[in-house]
Amino acid sequence: MTDSQTDPRELTALALNCTLKPSPAESSSDLLGSQLLEALAGHGVSGRMVRVVDHDVRFGVSTDEGDGDEWPVLREQVLDADVLVLVTPIWMGQPSSVAKMVLERLDAEISETDDEGRPTMFGKVAVVGVVGNEDGAHHVSAELFQALDDVGFSIPAQGVSYWVGEAMQGVDYKDKEPTPEKTAETTATAARNAAHLARLLAGAPYPAE
Amino acid sequence: MTDSQTDPRELTALALNCTLKPSPAESSSDLLGSQLLEALAGHGVSGRMVRVVDHDVRFGVSTDEGDGDEWPVLREQVLDADVLVLVTPIWMGQPSSVAKMVLERLDAEISETDDEGRPTMFGKVAVVGVVGNEDGAHHVSAELFQALDDVGFSIPAQGVSYWVGEAMQGVDYKDKEPTPEKTAETTATAARNAAHLARLLAGAPYPAE
Amino acid sequence: MTDSQTDPRELTALALNCTLKPSPAESSSDLLGSQLLEALAGHGVSGRMVRVVDHDVRFGVSTDEGDGDEWPVLREQVLDADVLVLVTPIWMGQPSSVAKMVLERLDAEISETDDEGRPTMFGKVAVVGVVGNEDGAHHVSAELFQALDDVGFSIPAQGVSYWVGEAMQGVDYKDKEPTPEKTAETTATAARNAAHLARLLAGAPYPAE
Amino acid sequence: MTDSQTDPRELTALALNCTLKPSPAESSSDLLGSQLLEALAGHGVSGRMVRVVDHDVRFGVSTDEGDGDEWPVLREQVLDADVLVLVTPIWMGQPSSVAKMVLERLDAEISETDDEGRPTMFGKVAVVGVVGNEDGAHHVSAELFQALDDVGFSIPAQGVSYWVGEAMQGVDYKDKEPTPEKTAETTATAARNAAHLARLLAGAPYPAE
Numbered sequence: 110m111t112d113s114q115t116d117p118r119e120l121t122a123l124a125l126n127c128t129l130k131p132s133p134a135e136s137s138s139d140l141l142g143s144q145l146l147e148a149l150a151g152h153g154v155s156g157r158m159v160r161v162v163d164h165d166v167r168f169g170v171s172t173d174e175g176d177g178d179e180w181p182v183l184r185e186q187v188l189d190a191d192v193l194v195l196v197t198p199i200w201m202g203q204p205s206s207v208a209k210m211v212l213e214r215l216d217a218e219i220s221e222t223d224d225e226g227r228p229t230m231f232g233k234v235a236v237v238g239v240v241g242n243e244d245g246a247h248h249v250s251a252e253l254f255q256a257l258d259d260v261g262f263s264i265p266a267q268g269v270s271y272w273v274g275e276a277m278q279g280v281d282y283k284d285k286e287p288t289p290e291k292t293a294e295t296t297a298t299a300a301r302n303a304a305h306l307a308r309l310l311a312g313a314p315y316p317a318e
Numbered sequence: 319m320t321d322s323q324t325d326p327r328e329l330t331a332l333a334l335n336c337t338l339k340p341s342p343a344e345s346s347s348d349l350l351g352s353q354l355l356e357a358l359a360g361h362g363v364s365g366r367m368v369r370v371v372d373h374d375v376r377f378g379v380s381t382d383e384g385d386g387d388e389w390p391v392l393r394e395q396v397l398d399a400d401v402l403v404l405v406t407p408i409w410m411g412q413p414s415s416v417a418k419m420v421l422e423r424l425d426a427e428i429s430e431t432d433d434e435g436r437p438t439m440f441g442k443v444a445v446v447g448v449v450g451n452e453d454g455a456h457h458v459s460a461e462l463f464q465a466l467d468d469v470g471f472s473i474p475a476q477g478v479s480y481w482v483g484e485a486m487q488g489v490d491y492k493d494k495e496p497t498p499e500k501t502a503e504t505t506a507t508a509a510r511n512a513a514h515l516a517r518l519l520a521g522a523p524y525p526a527e
Numbered sequence: 528m529t530d531s532q533t534d535p536r537e538l539t540a541l542a543l544n545c546t547l548k549p550s551p552a553e554s555s556s557d558l559l560g561s562q563l564l565e566a567l568a569g570h571g572v573s574g575r576m577v578r579v580v581d582h583d584v585r586f587g588v589s590t591d592e593g594d595g596d597e598w599p600v601l602r603e604q605v606l607d608a609d610v611l612v613l614v615t616p617i618w619m620g621q622p623s624s625v626a627k628m629v630l631e632r633l634d635a636e637i638s639e640t641d642d643e644g645r646p647t648m649f650g651k652v653a654v655v656g657v658v659g660n661e662d663g664a665h666h667v668s669a670e671l672f673q674a675l676d677d678v679g680f681s682i683p684a685q686g687v688s689y690w691v692g693e694a695m696q697g698v699d700y701k702d703k704e705p706t707p708e709k710t711a712e713t714t715a716t717a718a719r720n721a722a723h724l725a726r727l728l729a730g731a732p733y734p735a736e
Numbered sequence: 737m738t739d740s741q742t743d744p745r746e747l748t749a750l751a752l753n754c755t756l757k758p759s760p761a762e763s764s765s766d767l768l769g770s771q772l773l774e775a776l777a778g779h780g781v782s783g784r785m786v787r788v789v790d791h792d793v794r795f796g797v798s799t800d801e802g803d804g805d806e807w808p809v810l811r812e813q814v815l816d817a818d819v820l821v822l823v824t825p826i827w828m829g830q831p832s833s834v835a836k837m838v839l840e841r842l843d844a845e846i847s848e849t850d851d852e853g854r855p856t857m858f859g860k861v862a863v864v865g866v867v868g869n870e871d872g873a874h875h876v877s878a879e880l881f882q883a884l885d886d887v888g889f890s891i892p893a894q895g896v897s898y899w900v901g902e903a904m905q906g907v908d909y910k911d912k913e914p915t916p917e918k919t920a921e922t923t924a925t926a927a928r929n930a931a932h933l934a935r936l937l938a939g940a941p942y943p944a945e
Contacts, residue, residue, distance in 0.1 A: 129586040129631065168547040168580060168624060200631045201674040202874020206586060209624035213547065216619055231475050244900055247829020248875035251464035254473065255456060256619040258463060263515065264473040266440050266524060273871055276900045277918035291904035302524050306472065309518045315475060315511050338795040338840065377756040377789060377833060409840045410883040411665020415795060418833035422756065425828055453691055456620020457666035465828040482662055485691045486709035500695035649893050665882060672885060673878035681933065682881065682891035684858050684942060720942050724890065727936045733893060733929050 120307050122149050122156030123186045124194035124238075127208035131162050137240040137272075137282035141296070142196040144288070145238050145270060148300030154192055154307065159183060161207050168210060172217045180214050187215070191307045192234045193262060195253055199241030199273065204249045212256040219260055225317035230261030232314045236303040238296075239271040240282040246271035263310060265302035270295040329516050331358050331365030332395045333403035333447075336417035340371050346481075346491035350447040350505070351405040353497070354479060357509030363401055363516065368392060370416050377419060381426045389423050396424070400516040401443045402471060404462055408450030408482065413458045421465040428469055434526035439470030441523045445512040447505075448480040449491040455480035472519060474511035479504040538725050540567050540574030541604050542612035542656075545626035549580050555658040555690075555700035559714070560614040562706065563656050563688060566718030572610055572725065577601060579625050586628060590635045598632050605633070609725040610652045611680060613671055617659030617691065622667045630674040637678055643735035648679030650732045654721040656714075657689040658700040664689035681728060683720035688713040747934050749776050749783030750813050751821035751865075754835035758789050764867040764899075764909035768923070769823040771915065772865050772897060775927030781819055781934065786810060788834050795837060799844045807841050814842070818934040819861045820889060822880055826868030826900065831876045839883040846887055852944035857888030859941045863930040865923075866898040867909040873898035890937060892929035897922040 124146050128136040139160070146156045164183060167174040173181045187193060197208035221229045235257040239246040250269040258264055272282045272292040282292075333355050337345040348367070355365045373392060376383040382390045396402060406417035413421075430438045444466040448455040459478040467473055481491045481501040491501075542564050546554040557578070564574045582601060585592040591599045605611060615626035639647045653675040657664040668687040676682055690700045690710040700710075751773055755763040766787070773783045791810060794801040800808045814820060824835035831839075848856045862884040866873040877896040885891055899909045899919040909919075 129588065162586060170547065170618060200588060200627075201634055201677060202878070203627065203630075203670060203674065206624045206627035206631055209618075209621065209627045212621075213618045213624055228475075244871055244873050244898075245875065246871050246903065247464060247468070248872065248878075250467075251460040251829070251875075252621060254463045254467060255460035256621065258459075258473055258475065258477055259456070259619060261475045263475050263511075264463065264467055266437075266467065266470045266472050268467055271871075271903060273900075273903045275902050276873065276898060276916065277922070289903065295904070297527070301527075302472075305522075305524050309522055313514075313518055315514050318506070318510075338797065371795060379756065379827060409797060409836075410843055410886060411669070412836065412839075412879060412883065415833045415836035415840055418827075418830065418836045421830075422827050422833055453662055453664050453689075454666065455662050455694065457663065457669075460620070460666075461830060465830065468828060480662075480694060482691075482694045484693050485664065485689060485707065486713070498694065504695070646893075665886070668885075669878040669882035672881045672891065673874060676877075676881060676891055676893065676895055677874070679893045681893050681929075682885055684855075684885065684888045684890050686885055715945070719945075720890075723940075723942050727940055731932075731936055733932050736924070736928075 120154040120191040120311060121189065122146060122154050122192035122194055123190035124156060124158035124196060125211055126158055126160045127195065127197040127205045127211060128160065129162065129205055129207060132160055135283055138196045138198050138238065140283045141238040141240050141270060142194060144296050145194050145236065145300055148296050149192060149304055152301055152304030154304045159186065161211060166210060170213050170216050172221065188229060191311055192236060192303050194236050194238060195257065196238035197249060199239060199245035199249055202245035202248060204252050208253065215260045227315060227317055228261040232310045233262050234265055234303050234307040234310065235262035236265065236299050237269040239269065241273045242279050242281065243274050243276050246273050263306060265306040267298050267302060270299045329363040329400040329520060330398065331355060331363050331401035331403055332399035333365060333367035333405060334420055335367055335369045336406040336414045336420060337369065338371065338414055338416060341369055344492055346449040347405040347407050347447065349492045350449050350479060351403060353505050354403050354445065354447050354509055357505050358401060358513055361510055361513030363513045368395065370420060375419060379422050379425050381430065397438060400520055401445060401512050403445050403447060404466065405447035406458060408448060408454035408458055411454035411457060413461050424469045436524060436526055437470040441519045442471050443474055443512050443516040443519065444471035445474065445508050446478040448478065450482045451488050451490065452483050452485050455482050472515060474515040476507050477512060479508045538572040538609040538729060539607065540564060540572050540610035540612055541608035542574060542576035542614060543629055544576055544578045545615040545623045545629060546578060547580065547623055547625060550578055553701055556614040556616050556656065558701045559656040559658050559688060560612060562714050563612050563654065563718055566714050567610060567722055570719055570722030572722045577604065579629060584628060588631050588634050590639065606647060609729055610654060610721050612654050612656060613675065614656035615667060617657060617663035617667055620663035620666060622670050633678045645733060645735055646679040650728045651680050652683060652721050652725040652728065653680035654683065654717050655687040657687065659691045660697050660699065661692050661694050664691050681724060683724040685716050686721060688717045747781040747818040747938060748816065749773060749781050749819035749821055750817035751783060751785035751823060752838055753785055753787045754824040754832045754838060755787065756789065756832055756834060759787055762910055765823045765825050765865065767910045768865040768867050768897060769821060771923050772821050772863065772927055775923050776819060776931055779928055779931030781931045786813065788838060793837060797840050797843050799848065815856060818938055819863060819930050821863050821865060822884065823865035824876060826866060826872035826876055829872035829875060831879050842887045854942060854944055855888040859937045860889050861892055861930050861934040861937065862889035863892065863926050864896040866896065868900045869906055869908065870901050870903050873900050890933060892933040894925050895930060897926045
């Protein structure tokens with residue numbers, strides 16, 4: 110890729126941690142999200158993480174549910190970012206309710222468009238992080254990929270990193286020391302590909318209709 | 319996008335029709351696949367469609383199951399294409415067994431790499447078509463996006479077109495005349511975005527590790 | 528079934544409406560839930576419905592998250608019921624975040640047991656209602672069946688009723704008048720089978736280990 | 737449960753092994769299926785297992801695709817059994833294509849009815865077995881539960897047994913020696929509950945409309 114093809118802008122990422130537990134509780138999603146952000150930073154995409162349940166986000170499918178709803182603050186951060194890192198724990202083999210709440214709020218973006226009629230999320234890249242004691246990462250990534258793609262995000266090749274333990278065991282990712290090598294590798298790949306794709310799309314947005 | 323950013327090569331697409339019915343039976347998946355190919359052609363991506371069950375593809379997770387397995391022939395066509403269009407009917411709210419068989423055969427590609435160590439499907443874009451009498455398109459696209467992304471395909475924004483009827487009704491897409499406007503619009507968007515993303519990745523492949 | 532096989536107790540049902548909208552907003556889930564309860568009543572299972580978001584239910588995976596958490600009140604009603612009717616809207620082809628929150632709270636019941644060591648939900652029957660503008664009912668029922676069955680509920684034959692419209696259309700179930708015949712039939716079947724199964728299990732509980 | 741409540745008939749089970757590999761290849765699904773059958777036998781439900789790919793089953797959604805289709809032979813065995821044990825490997829976090837093919841063939845049963853108008857599968861119980869190197873058991877059971885329940889099977893409480901290893905590791909269930917204790921427990925529970933539910937339904941079938 111020559112310089113002329115790249116966007117000279119520094120790119121940015123926002124990680125939304127969809128754990129059920131407010132800060133300062135420890136969170137495996139927090140650890141995986143930090144690792145994804147660190148890997149992205151190594152490719153020139155600087156970012157930060159927000160724990161969604163630390164904010165008063167309301168159930169709904171609009172951009173602003175009013176009455177103290179704090180989604181609009183997070184939404185601004187999503188709009189400002191080139192890469193969305195959506196990190197969720199697995200509960201019962203499925204994405205967390207908080208992740209679902211975030212997706213429902215993002216659903217409003219389908220009908221929000223820029224000056225040329227493109228949905229607001231067109232041009233952004235999504236990458237996913239999934240952690241659980243056991244089982245569920247592939248399905249969780251399926252649910253998240255589909256919903257994020259519907260809304261307008263692009264999904265890079267191998268755009269997920271995850272860890273789960275053996276069936277019905279009870280260890281948390283945050284207590285695995287050191288980080289399992291396979292997960293470290295998938296984190297590196299997902300971040301590398303997300304950064305590459307985000308840079309391409311920043312330089313050459315999807316055409317309007 | 320300036321000319322310098324685009325790959326001068328003509329891009330190509332391969333559509334795999336995962337209907338359960340061999341030719342010459344009529345197929346709604348065939349219709350939607352043709353529409354996706356036609357829309358891609360309008361963006362400089364020429365393509366053709368193969369009906370998987372017309373070939374003797376074997377169950378398995380290798381690139382060649384031997385003994386007359388015809389997957390290797392289809393696999394060559396996948397390797398030659400820049401865009402994979404995976405079209406499947408919905409049965410019981412889920413992807414067809416034929417679509418699953420194709421995904422299992424593609425699973426082998428995770429460990430096939432190019433000279434620089436990148437999986438063979440890195441750089442290719444996947445777009446999905448889903449049709450059924452009723453209900454199931456979102457979930458089918460979730461299953462397909464996840465499996466295709468795991469293997470190394472990139473998924474463009476809104477990379478799916480679909481049609482389903484009202485709950486428990488019995489009309490087929492192939493008998494809808496004219497094509498429902500909403501589906502025609504999603505076909506146009508999916509193809510436009512797939513062509514754009516494929517061209518970007520053809521000009522600037524994901525970096526090796 | 529002879530009288531000796533039946534539990535003389537009047538059976539009861541609890542419907543949890545997992546719409547995102549607090550009362551008094553109209554809700555398609557409310558309509559379908561009412562129809563399921565009415566059908567159950569016709570088979571001797573009397574019930575009531577609760578709209579979850581009218582209560583201050585907290586995110587979490589325990590039976591009581593403390594600090595004003597109102598799940599314990601709903602939990603008592605679940606424990607008292609023979610049949611759980613879980614009704615959810617479809618958002619993005621998936622169960623609502625509120626439905627997911629309810630499932631996560633029910634996850635705690637796996638480790639709650641009766642005097643003979645059986646999980647608290649063993650012996651209860653779950654039936655599901657799903658409504659959306661378009662697409663997603665089968666997948667939503669899959670997610671709910673799996674999570675409810677994991678927790679200990681039994682699922683009767685054809686234990687779901689649903690309605691969705693044609694792809695990408697915008698009509699709500701609550702505005703369909705009269706109720707689509709196919710949905711009315713599935714409601715009748717799901718309720719009839721749920722009542723039958725609940726009565727069998729009330730008379731002859733699953734054996735302890 | 738008193739004797740008067742039980743069906744004096746000896747009950748039977750059929751296990752369908754949905755591995756991709758024909759006999760005599762070793763199969764983890766075979767091992768888990770055998771364990772489920774053995775546990776069922778301990779509750780008076782005798783059974784046998786069939787490896788689907790050893791038979792020439794055709795893609796389709798009818799009871800008989802003709803021209804040498806061997807599904808009708810397997811179908812007779814399903815019709816004769818009180819309990820269906822559906823065992824599948826996980827590929828890409830999803831059910832095998834062979835499992836999907838079986839579900840599609842069972843889809844035909846929705847419109848097959850007995851003298852009183854009840855679908856042929858009403859009264860039968862389904863239990864599920866899932867094995868993979870890593871990740872996917874919950875989702876696979878969700879897909880299977882939903883499709884089997886749609887067709888008319890009833891799902892007992894905790895009606896699944898499974899094993900998966902830690903993320904991205906490569907050990908097979910068939911090479912785990914001894915059987916992991918947690919999986920042995922879930923096998924025992926699933927079989928105990930399936931036998932109980934099948935016996936109840938054999939003695940007191942779902943009422944006709």
